[in-house]
Amino acid sequence: METDTSTASATENHTHNHHHIHPPQPHGHHDILPSSSVLIIVIPIIIMFLLLAILLIIVMLRRLQSAKCNRNPKSSKGVINNSNCMFIDHSTININSSPAEAKSGGCLYGTSSCRAQQPRLRNAQVFTFKELEMATDKFSKENLIGNGAYGVVYRGILSDGTVAAIKMLHREGRQGERAFRLEVDLLSRLHCPYIAQLLGYCADQNHRLLVFEYMPNGSLQKHLQPGKNKSKTRPLNWGIRLRIALDCGRALEYLHEHTIPSVIHRNFKCSSILLDQNFRAKLSGFGLAKIGSDKVNGLISTRVLGTTGYLAPEYASTGKLTTKSDVYSYGVILLELLTGRVPIDANRPPGEHVLVSWALPRLTNRDKVEEMVDPALQGQYSNKDLIQVAAIAAMCVQTEADYRPLMTDVVQSLIPLVKNLSSARSSSNSLRYN
Numbered sequence: 365m366e367t368d369t370s371t372a373s374a375t376e377n378h379t380h381n382h383h384h385i386h387p388p389q390p391h392g393h394h395d396i397l398p399s400s401s402v403l404i405i406v407i408p409i410i411i412m413f414l415l416l417a418i419l420l421i422i423v424m425l426r427r428l429q430s431a432k433c434n435r436n437p438k439s440s441k442g443v444i445n446n447s448n449c450m451f452i453d454h455s456t457i458n459i460n461s462s463p464a465e466a467k468s469g470g471c472l473y474g475t476s477s478c479r480a481q482q483p484r485l486r487n488a489q490v491f492t493f494k495e496l497e498m499a500t501d502k503f504s505k506e507n508l509i510g511n512g513a514y515g516v517v518y519r520g521i522l523s524d525g526t527v528a529a530i531k532m533l534h535r536e537g538r539q540g541e542r543a544f545r546l547e548v549d550l551l552s553r554l555h556c557p558y559i560a561q562l563l564g565y566c567a568d569q570n571h572r573l574l575v576f577e578y579m580p581n582g583s584l585q586k587h588l589q590p591g592k593n594k595s596k597t598r599p600l601n602w603g604i605r606l607r608i609a610l611d612c613g614r615a616l617e618y619l620h621e622h623t624i625p626s627v628i629h630r631n632f633k634c635s636s637i638l639l640d641q642n643f644r645a646k647l648s649g650f651g652l653a654k655i656g657s658d659k660v661n662g663l664i665s666t667r668v669l670g671t672t673g674y675l676a677p678e679y680a681s682t683g684k685l686t687t688k689s690d691v692y693s694y695g696v697i698l699l700e701l702l703t704g705r706v707p708i709d710a711n712r713p714p715g716e717h718v719l720v721s722w723a724l725p726r727l728t729n730r731d732k733v734e735e736m737v738d739p740a741l742q743g744q745y746s747n748k749d750l751i752q753v754a755a756i757a758a759m760c761v762q763t764e765a766d767y768r769p770l771m772t773d774v775v776q777s778l779i780p781l782v783k784n785l786s787s788a789r790s791s792s793n794s795l796r797y798n
């Protein structure tokens with residue numbers, strides 16, 4: 365019985381199948397495809413349509429977003445997206461403006477006035493090694509302008525006549541390669557008149573070079589520590605020092621508070637502050653910079669790199685890096701500007717070797733603060749201004765990182781001092797040397 369049933373069922377199945385399988389028909393007949401074949405064709409088409417629709421929506425959303433940003437540059441901020449680093453600089457000041465132009469355009473004193481009318485992205489130019497060799501007369505000694513930890517800097521003239529500072533990085537070491545990539549990636553996206561502009565780079569074979577705008581008055585170190593560089597410079601006057609403090613304060617404010625995620629410079633020191641023909645300052649030396657997205661629980665834990673004398677105590681002892689580490693280094697620069705002393709000086713009498721330790725108790729003492737001022741500045745400042753600058757410096761170099769001010773607060777405190785100074789001296793052209 366069992367056998368019979370199965371035979372019957374097989375026959376039934378056969379009959380059933382026979383109704384649905386159509387052998388190829390001669391021409392002129394319409395083929396009817398089986399449902400599985402229809403699905404094989406239809407499903408990919410539906411998926412393709414869906415993908416196209418999603419793509420279209422993304423494109424439209426992006427356009428809408430960029431149109432929004434163009435309409436309202438004030439409300440937007442610089443954005444660094446670490447995945448291949450698309451930095452969209454909406455908080456930007458006119459990228460072609462120097463601090464001098466920024467000032468005349470009203471950019472010196474107001475944060476919001478520093479936004480670009482029309483945000484622009486500028487890509488760094490790519491140079492061949494030969495082009496840079498020609499620009500520097502084969503990297504001649506005469507064109508050598510500086511020596512840093514990661515490379516040698518030459519003055520050069522590019523084929524279009526632009527004078528540039530060309531930094532040839534040392535080839536050995538991973539840190540050098542990291543510094544190169546970081547500076548190219550970061551600087552081609554940061555646009556701020558208080559940051560030295562990266563004009564281009566060269567990655568020809570194993571040569572690694574960075575091409576920067578040339579800053580004719582070199583680094584602040586050259587002027588504050590002239591002996592170290594064997595160069596003859598006259599001491600900077602009070603007005604110039606205040607303006608330098610404001611310019612580089614603005615550079616840090618931009619990095620900390622106007623880019624997303626924020627950028628920590630990590631090597632803020634007087635050789636990273638460069639001066640243009642009018643002694644306006646721009647920040648450089650981004651090879652050790654950290655992008656805030658590397659944070660774990662709001663902190664970046666990292667190998668301690670930087671320059672002795674400028675390192676915040678909590679960073680030096682634990683490697684914990686925050687924007688407040690830069691604020692500490694900024695405080696050290698303020699102290700250098702105020703006192704004319706270097707951060708660490710073993711030649712000074714005991715108790716005066718470390719600038720911060722020596723200065724801290726004096727900064728908040730009205731009677732003692734004047735004793736610590738650089739003798740070259742005598743008679744150039746009002747007591748009120750001096751006390752104010754000393755108070756800002758004291759806040760920045762506090763041991764407790766959380767109590768240090770934000771760079772925005774520092775900038776806002778310095779603005780009235782520079783403003784008063786500028787209006788008092790606008791008739792005389794005395795914001796230069798003594």
Ligand SMILES: Nc1ncnc2c1ncn2[C@@H]1O[C@H](COP(=O)(O)OP(=O)(O)OP(=O)(O)O)[C@@H](O)[C@H]1O
Pocket residue numbers: 509510511512513514515516517529531560576577578579580582583585586631635636638648649
């Ligand atoms: N754009 C520039 N225009 C003019 N001079 C420059 C420029 N960039 C660098 N220099 C000079 O070259 C020197 C060396 O600069 P570099 O950036 O290599 O190192 P650094 O800031 O001195 O130290 P580190 O390598 O530790 O960051 C500077 O101190 C400065 O005198």
